[in-house]
Amino acid sequence: MCVVLPQLLKLNNFKRDMASTIIVRTPVLTGLGALFTTHGLSKKSVVLFDENTRKLFGDAILSVLDHEGFQWKELVVPAREASKSFNAAYRLYGSMIEADVDRSWNLIAAGGGVVGDLGGFIAASYFRGIPVIQLPTTLLAMTDSAIGGKVAINHPLGKNLIGFFHLPELVLIDPSYLATLPQREIYTGMAEVVKYGFIADGQLFTYLDTHFSDITDLKEPYLTEAVKKSAAIKDDVVIKDFRETDGLRATLNFGHTFAHGLEKLADYRHLRHGEAVTLGMVCALFLSHNLGYLDRESLERGVALLQRFRFPKGVVKRRFLDIDRDLLLESMFSDKKKLNKKLRFVLLKHIGEAFLLEENIDDQQVLQAIADAQERFKPATIR
Numbered sequence: 406m407c408v409v410l411p412q413l414l415k416l417n418n419f420k421r422d423m424a425s426t427i428i429v430r431t432p433v434l435t436g437l438g439a440l441f442t443t444h445g446l447s448k449k450s451v452v453l454f455d456e457n458t459r460k461l462f463g464d465a466i467l468s469v470l471d472h473e474g475f476q477w478k479e480l481v482v483p484a485r486e487a488s489k490s491f492n493a494a495y496r497l498y499g500s501m502i503e504a505d506v507d508r509s510w511n512l513i514a515a516g517g518g519v520v521g522d523l524g525g526f527i528a529a530s531y532f533r534g535i536p537v538i539q540l541p542t543t544l545l546a547m548t549d550s551a552i553g554g555k556v557a558i559n560h561p562l563g564k565n566l567i568g569f570f571h572l573p574e575l576v577l578i579d580p581s582y583l584a585t586l587p588q589r590e591i592y593t594g595m596a597e598v599v600k601y602g603f604i605a606d607g608q609l610f611t612y613l614d615t616h617f618s619d620i621t622d623l624k625e626p627y628l629t630e631a632v633k634k635s636a637a638i639k640d641d642v643v644i645k646d647f648r649e650t651d652g653l654r655a656t657l658n659f660g661h662t663f664a665h666g667l668e669k670l671a672d673y674r675h676l677r678h679g680e681a682v683t684l685g686m687v688c689a690l691f692l693s694h695n696l697g698y699l700d701r702e703s704l705e706r707g708v709a710l711l712q713r714f715r716f717p718k719g720v721v722k723r724r725f726l727d728i729d730r731d732l733l734l735e736s737m738f739s740d741k742k743k744l745n746k747k748l749r750f751v752l753l754k755h756i757g758e759a760f761l762l763e764e765n766i767d768d769q770q771v772l773q774a775i776a777d778a779q780e781r782f783k784p785a786t787i788r
């Protein structure tokens with residue numbers, strides 16, 4: 406006799422809701438029809454691109470869908486952050502309704518984090534939710550934004566404020582898509598890759614240290630290995646702390662408290678997120694060391710790796726890390742003060758282990774970490 410306990414059923418449902426299948430391989434779309442069927446997905450897909458990913462990969466992707474017997478509807482948005490808006494979403498809902506897209510369809514988001522976040526947002530809300538399949542084409546999307554189910558659009562009062570937790574059914578990663586990605590975007594994504602080494606995996610850190618140029622030059626097998634490891638770490642953290650309740654998911658924000666202040670000072674225009682994160686991680690390393698958590702040798706190893714990142718000439722000229730320290734602190738606080746909140750910092754115990762510091766830190770400590778980073782870090786320009 407087989408008795409299925411209600412708790413077990415609940416747990417299974419819970420687990421199903423909490424897991425995405427992530428596939429990393431080149432080419433990744435072979436056998437797509439069978440893959441969709443195995444995952445209970447219909448062969449009816451809305452495919453969202455931005456103008457660049459439509460041009461670069463659109464014909465190839467849509468011809469695979471034809472070949473695999475899919476019914477599809479393509480949607481294209483401008484390739485910019487502003488596409489993560491309610492207006493853009495509203496327009497896309499309209500196109501989908503007109504094309505008779507209903508609950509039996511799914512949505513494939515083919516692009517960087519903008520397309521992934523917008524596509525996920527639309528999928529989470531359209532007809533009370535249809536499945537989303539992430540097909541990331543930037544290094545940042547492959548290793549970060551496409552994984553974990555946080556989907557959002559921006560509001561004029563702030564980034565990513567309106568959104569859902571909507572896990573992708575599948576994340577299909579093909580590192581060969583990165584061949585056309587500009588160098589600047591490679592370094593932007595690489596910041597998050599290195600972050601995983603810092604917060605979760607000392608061996609990955611050593612691997613990245615050894616093969617940094619191989620990866621930024623997109624050499625195989627190093628690139629795929631780095632993408633695989635990063636995606637697995639993000640997925641693991643997300644499964645363990647889906648709604649960011651026990652501080653684990655918050656460790657993904659290593660360097661980000663400083664980075665958000667820098668991005669704001671740069672009007673979210675002059676500095677890519679990953680560039681701000683690179684600079685923010687230098688500050689966070691010094692803060693970890695100055696507060697007595699991270700030893701000198703690890704600090705030096707960390708700074709040396711970050712020193713290998715390259716920035717566009719314009720960014721170096723603007724000397725973002727050399728700005729007035731009080732101004733940066735104020736910018737880091739800006740949206741917190743309104744909510745009467747404290748700044749939260751993720752620190753390192755050693756390379757490969759991070760934690761969210763619960764207690765309040767004196768402003769002087771934060772300013773000192775910025776000063777140390779400013780003195781030590783000399784950004785190099787993209788060749």
Ligand SMILES: NC(=O)c1ccc[n+]([C@@H]2O[C@H](COP(=O)([O-])OP(=O)(O)OC[C@H]3O[C@@H](n4cnc5c(N)ncnc54)[C@H](O)[C@@H]3O)[C@@H](O)[C@H]2O)c1
Nearest residue numbers: 457484517518519520542543545546550555582583585586
């Ligand atoms: N949901 C999350 O958990 C999460 C995490 C991090 C970032 N994000 C979001 O991700 C977004 C940033 O994502 P992004 O850095 O991928 O930027 P993006 O989507 O704007 O892509 C960057 C640029 O690269 C182009 N591009 C994409 N793939 C290409 C390719 N293979 N070759 C050449 N050009 C290509 C795009 O058209 C765009 O111009 C932000 O909106 C951010 O808020 C979300």
Ligand SMILES: [Zn+2]
Nearest residue numbers: 597661678682
């Ligand atoms: Zn980030």
